[in-house]
Amino acid sequence: MVLQDELMLERRARLQAERLLQMKQGELLEANRRLSKDARDLSVEILESHQRQEALLQQHDETRVALDLARGATQIAEQRLWHSIETIEDGFAVFDDRSIMVVANAAYLAPFDGIDAVGPGIWYEEILRIAVEEGLVDTEGLSRAEWVSEMRERWHCDVIPPKTIQLWNGTFARLVDRRAQSGDTVSIALNITAETRFQAKLARSRKRAEAASRAKSSFLAKMSHEIRTPMNGVVGMAQLLSETNPSEEQKLYIDTIRSSGEALLVLINDVLDFSKIDAERLNLHPEKFDLEQAVYDVARLLRPGAQEKGVEVLVDYDMFMPQFFVGDPGRVRQIITNLVGNAVKFTETGYVLIRVSSFPDEADATHRLHITVEDTGIGIDPEKKEHIFGEFNQVDDERNRKFQGTGLGLAIALRLVSMMGGEIWVDSEPGKGSSFGFYIQLDHADGVLPAEKPTLPAWLRHVYIADPDDNGRDILRRQLASAHVQTRCFDDLNALLDAQPGAGDVVLLDGAFKAPEVAKAARALRESGFENAIYVMGASVDDSSVPVNGTLPKPLKRFDVPRVIANLMVPEIVVESKDEAPDLQPGAQGTMRVLAAEDNKTNRLVFSKLVKSARINLTFAKDGREAVAQYKALRPHLVFMDISMPEVDGKEATGQIRAYEAEHELP
Numbered sequence: 001m002v003l004q005d006e007l008m009l010e011r012r013a014r015l016q017a018e019r020l021l022q023m024k025q026g027e028l029l030e031a032n033r034r035l036s037k038d039a040r041d042l043s044v045e046i047l048e049s050h051q052r053q054e055a056l057l058q059q060h061d062e063t064r065v066a067l068d069l070a071r072g073a074t075q076i077a078e079q080r081l082w083h084s085i086e087t088i089e090d091g092f093a094v095f096d097d098r099s100i101m102v103v104a105n106a107a108y109l110a111p112f113d114g115i116d117a118v119g120p121g122i123w124y125e126e127i128l129r130i131a132v133e134e135g136l137v138d139t140e141g142l143s144r145a146e147w148v149s150e151m152r153e154r155w156h157c158d159v160i161p162p163k164t165i166q167l168w169n170g171t172f173a174r175l176v177d178r179r180a181q182s183g184d185t186v187s188i189a190l191n192i193t194a195e196t197r198f199q200a201k202l203a204r205s206r207k208r209a210e211a212a213s214r215a216k217s218s219f220l221a222k223m224s225h226e227i228r229t230p231m232n233g234v235v236g237m238a239q240l241l242s243e244t245n246p247s248e249e250q251k252l253y254i255d256t257i258r259s260s261g262e263a264l265l266v267l268i269n270d271v272l273d274f275s276k277i278d279a280e281r282l283n284l285h286p287e288k289f290d291l292e293q294a295v296y297d298v299a300r301l302l303r304p305g306a307q308e309k310g311v312e313v314l315v316d317y318d319m320f321m322p323q324f325f326v327g328d329p330g331r332v333r334q335i336i337t338n339l340v341g342n343a344v345k346f347t348e349t350g351y352v353l354i355r356v357s358s359f360p361d362e363a364d365a366t367h368r369l370h371i372t373v374e375d376t377g378i379g380i381d382p383e384k385k386e387h388i389f390g391e392f393n394q395v396d397d398e399r400n401r402k403f404q405g406t407g408l409g410l411a412i413a414l415r416l417v418s419m420m421g422g423e424i425w426v427d428s429e430p431g432k433g434s435s436f437g438f439y440i441q442l443d444h445a446d447g448v449l450p451a452e453k454p455t456l457p458a459w460l461r462h463v464y465i466a467d468p469d470d471n472g473r474d475i476l477r478r479q480l481a482s483a484h485v486q487t488r489c490f491d492d493l494n495a496l497l498d499a500q501p502g503a504g505d506v507v508l509l510d511g512a513f514k515a516p517e518v519a520k521a522a523r524a525l526r527e528s529g530f531e532n533a534i535y536v537m538g539a540s541v542d543d544s545s546v547p548v549n550g551t552l553p554k555p556l557k558r559f560d561v562p563r564v565i566a567n568l569m570v571p572e573i574v575v576e577s578k579d580e581a582p583d584l585q586p587g588a589q590g591t592m593r594v595l596a597a598e599d600n601k602t603n604r605l606v607f608s609k610l611v612k613s614a615r616i617n618l619t620f621a622k623d624g625r626e627a628v629a630q631y632k633a634l635r636p637h638l639v640f641m642d643i644s645m646p647e648v649d650g651k652e653a654t655g656q657i658r659a660y661e662a663e664h665e666l667p
């Protein structure tokens with residue numbers, strides 16, 4: 001039994017051992033399988049890694065070749081760049097952020113030839129010090145220390161300003177230094193010697209040319225002035241000759257002499273003005289003046305010429321702008337005369353309208369005065385608009401050829417306008433008309449509006465206006481509206497008659513209607529029982545039987561009509577009186593004594609003939625000295641003084657007369 005048990009036990013143990021063995025063998029098998037799989041994977045990996053390594057090696061080789069190529073190209077580019085920098089004649093250098101020279105070309109270092117210290121590695125300020133100590137630069141009057149300090153300050157600016165220096169050998173270098181992003185400073189020294197010398201030469205030549213041109217203009221100005229005196233004599237004598245009952249044929253010759261002489265005078269005056277401006281001898285003489293009067297004077301002066309062609313000259317002076325300004329009245333008038341004269345000359349039908357306005361400039365208490373002259377004339381081609389402002393320039397085409405002129409008027413106007421701080425321009429449409437405009441700066445003068453605004457009579461109801469011209473009617477309506485006068489406007493005389501003006505109304509008939517029609521309308525009004533004032537505007541009424549109160553000269557100033565109405569206290573009919581010879585007697589003081597100082601004999605004769613119809617006591621002085629003596633002896637009421645006379649000229653003589661007056665407290 002015991003044996004049996006032992007056997008059994010032993011068998012069990014063997015069976016267990018066998019199972020364990022079996023299990024271990026399984027595990028071993030599994031381990032071997034895994035091992036062989038890992039070994040397989042590893043060998044694949046090794047293979048791949050090997051392949052990758054080979055690819056990398058190949059890439060590396062390629063990169064190295066490319067790198068070698070790139071390095072070679074860089075070296076070539078660097079060499080080329082450096083050779084180029086060396087080739088240029090201007091200096092080139094680079095300094096690092098501590099102002100130490102990194103590199104410099106030969107041109108930069110050339111002025112320091114023989115000074116070994118100047119080269120890469122040197123400090124910028126050290127270069128400055130060496131430059132002054134060795135006398136390499138012109139310090140332009142500064143001490144060495146001052147120059148170095150100024151240059152150092154410049155070098156340390158964020159944006160270094162360019163600087164021109166002159167070297168000991170006369171070379172001019174313009175230093176241009178720029179900060180680079182890296183902190184380096186790139187310094188260029190441009191050799192501008194040739195340019196500087198050329199500019200200096202140019203400036204000298206220009207100065208000489210300008211002086212020569214001024215001398216020529218000055219000569220021209222003198223000559224024109226001298227020619228003017230005898231020319232005045234020719235024109236004046238022709239005028240006097242025409243009053244001596246010449247035959248028809250002689251009259252024709254005399255008129256030709258006179259009109260040619262007058263044309264020549266216009267030309268000489270233009271040349272004189274232009275050459276004066278060119279010789280810088282024309283000065284402006286500002287004074288307080290009545291701008292409104294100046295504009296109307298020009299318009300009234302040029303109106304007769306326009307009227308002959310049926311062209312109306314109108315003025316639209318802004319109702320709210322001042323009347324007085326400070327400026328050179330003669331020159332302002334000259335600009336306006338030129339523009340209006342041209343407008344009248346180049347307009348065959350229609351109108352010429354002068355518009356005046358001004359804007360206060362709060363900043364400097366001046367006024368910007370705007371004047372435009374509009375016409376319905378031949379107009380100007382767009383491409384000629386600039387050309388006509390040049391000296392002696394005219395539009396040369398079929399339409400223009402028949403008009404005379406110098407081609408200087410606009411050139412003078414342009415210069416005068418710019419002397420007055422303004423500009424001049426033109427808008428135009430060929431065949432339709434032109435509008436010339438300019439602005440100038442003028443000082444404001446006291447007395448903004450006319451001192452006394454007219455007080456209108458209480459009986460006034462309406463002002464009836466008959467005027468065929470739209471612009472004329474509109475301007476007059478606005479002028480009266482600003483004076484609180486109510487108007488009724490008509491473009492036709494019959495329409496006005498149909499409207500039946502009555503008590504409390506005033507009638508204004510425009511002279512642009514035919515004279516018989518105006519006379520007929522006036523008579524019809526009277527026949528209908530109209531007793532108030534009837535005025536004819538802009539034309540004389542020669543027939544004294546026409547029942548009108550009077551005529552008003554055109555263009556009408558802003559307050560002309562209100563002023564006339566203000567004086568119409570009692571409506572009454574006044575028939576116009578004829579003009580008489582002017583009576584210059586100063587009332588209780590007896591015949592007016594007039595002294596005229598004039599050195600030219602012909603002018604004295606012309607003057608005496610011109611005033612022969614005036615009742616005056618005229619005395620002549622032949623020069624300034626005699627004028628002063630005559631003044632003291634005669635105490636004249638009025639003195640005409642020629643400016644240019646030998647020995648004592650007009651200005652000096654006037655000064656002496658004024659001093660005498662002050663000394664003796666004469667009025």
Ligand code: ADP
Pocket residue numbers: 338342343346375377378379380388393394395396400404405406407408409410411434
């Ligand atoms: P002028 O009138 O003496 O010829 P300007 O200098 O005053 O000289 O004018 C130059 C030219 O400009 C004139 O000849 C004319 O051709 C042109 N021009 C000037 N004003 C006018 C205008 N209002 N209408 C047409 N053309 C004009």
